[in-house]
Amino acid sequence: MERRRAIIIAAVVVVIAAVIGAVIAITRSSHDPSTRAAVPPSTPDNGADSPSAAPADSVPQVIEPDELAAAHRVMRDYLITIGTYTSSTDSKAWTAKARELTDGSPSMAEQTTLPTGRTWAECVRTKCSSTATADLTRDTVISNAPVDGAGRSVTTLASTTVTLSQARSTTQTTEFAITASYADGTWKISSLQLSKVGDAGMPEAS
Known part of the structure; x- marks a missing residue:
């Protein structure tokens, strides 16, 4: 009986240790710039219909x-x-x-x-x-x-x-x-x- 209890406690400790390790790994990766996805720089949205967005020579005289x-x-x-x-x-x-x-x-x-x-x-x-x-x-x-x-x-x-x-x-x-x-x-x-x-x-x- 004591042996079974010791085995269960040991298994719980292993699971907890695994969870803690995973949390630490995720936390480190979130602060590491090398692991982030590249985000393109934002640009002003002129819109397709904006006059300033179309080249001048596209408007016929x-x-x-x-x-x-x-x-x-x-x-x-x-x-x-x-x-x-x-x-x-x-x-x-x-x-x-x-x-x-x-x-x-x-x-x-x-x-x-x-x-x-x-x-x-x-x-x-x-x-x-x-x-x-x-x-x-x-x-x-x-x-x-x-x-x-x-x-x-x-x-x-x-x-x-x-x-x-x-x-x-x-x-x-x-x-x-x-x-x-x-x-x-x-x-x-x-x-x-x-x-x-x-x-x-x-x-x-x-």
Whole structure:
């Protein structure tokens, strides 16, 4: 009986010793860098749909830069032209030149005229002169309908500053949404929408 008890106690001691040894081995391995799995360094997650994640050349240009520049040039030319004249300006020649910059539509022809009526009479009486500058703020719509190269158009927010010298001189800034369309190998103004008329500047003695 005593011998059996001694055998059982010895077996229990062996089991406990084995368990303790295993725990010690596991603990040591968890603190040993050589036994850890390699973890890749974290990187910012831009996401597949993030614009910054895609290379720049993967985004197709709607209109080539030189074509866009040509559209902007005709916009500036038109805005400066319609705001620049004097009391001695030849109406027929001025109108023909200004309308050459448009697509020839009735709406653009109606908008592309010198002042008329009392405004023009006052200009002639005071020997007025008007000068303009144009500033293109930003493009709002750029389209390129794939129809034999036609259908290209650019709409831009723009402003003109017109200085009118009469008995007194005033300066006024007006904002527009202006559209240039491509047809027959050239850019033409196809729309001019008034956006905002600023207050006239303080008059100065001429």
